Amino acid sequence: MHTFFAPGLTAPIHTLPEDESKHAVRVLRLGLGDEVALLDGRGGRYHAAVADANPKRCELRIIRHEAMPPRPYFVHVAVAPTKNLDRLEWFVEKAVEIGVERITFLRCARSERRELKLDRLEKIAVSALKQSGQAWLPQLDEMTEYATFVAQAIPETTFIAHLEAGERTALAQVAGAGPGCCVLIGPEGDFTPGEITLALGRGIRPVTLGASRLRTETAALAAVFTVHIARQ
Template sequence: MLTCFAPDLTPAAATYQLSEDESKHAVRVLRLNEGDAIDLLDGRGGLYTATVAAANPKRCQLRITHHETVAPRPYFTHVAVAPTKNLDRMEWFVEKAVEIGVERISFLRCARSERRELKLERLEKIAISALKQSGQAWLPQLDELVDYAAFVASVAPETTFIAHLEAGERTALAQVASAGLGCCVLIGPEGDFTPAEINLALGRGIRPVTLGTSRLRTETAALAAVFTAHLARPQG
């Protein structure tokens, strides 16, 4: 069944009008007709079932027939990553992270970052598409690009970890991620965090972690962090 994104839909609503893009896809591409069923999600835990009341390709009208609310996951995963110069790699990461399950993605401007600016519009659309495809109920928060030092100063050090490549003792992320109900993992740019950035995090009480023995590309490391935290989180 077709799933559409309805961010402004509320549980009290009896009817709903799809956006022009969603209307066109439902009526022109999928050829839905009056009486056909459709699923909706609002990105805030709400799942809806509806039927087509008027199959207009610009203003498809729906009649809501059922609503349920999915509780948020008990474990909060937050990845803060320096976006790559090639934006396709970040798009791939966002898509796969949403499919697996992530609550928040932040973007860092680091000393060695090759990308200094970032527009979220395209990434938000990819996140919504992945949400619909994967059947998730909660759309993750995507944050604007922020300077690394400002971000480090804003997070809770007891639940934040830095995955860097410098020598030194590090704990496996799976081990520390399973010890609580949430974690934030910092992932650096292609050239890694600078020693000064690492020391800044350690000075704040942020602990160093490892994602394994392989040297991973930025987007791979970020996805590995999401996947590791997902497996370590309490299930159910």
């Protein structure tokens, strides 16, 4: 069954935007009575049927609505974007498929990318939502200064994954408690000693994702996966 993203959906009739209407009618060849699935990104799953196969304004009649509750814990990753956008897009896609509530992009001292446009990443997140059947679209934050983010973080549920020497706890050992967690992932050159000190001074705890030195996007995805495993 074909799935469409329908933010702000209101029953009993939903009209697809022109680009999706054209895709539905001209490419997918959907006709009167054909059934589709709709996701509103806020926990709503809908079963619908084509009421008017107009390639400019395809109307869908809502048949059934299922409200999916949010996850009982949140997963938030704050990551320094990679210089190569393909790698960042890969992370966003896979994180949404696995399940993540929020992704914040950090501007760190060693960041390879200083600016970021969210338009394409948001489209990739929507595509991953439809492909995976997840009901909740994650929040994607604009690029945020590292110091600003750390100052606003909740220490009890925030962790920093860094590679500097010192005592660190495995994320899997601490991610299973509380309402969820936020994990900070640095750029390829890691966080600077000053950035680590700033986080620790706020009460943010240092964690490790294992013995391997991971690429930024791999570490960010590993953090998402680890939190889910810890909650099982």
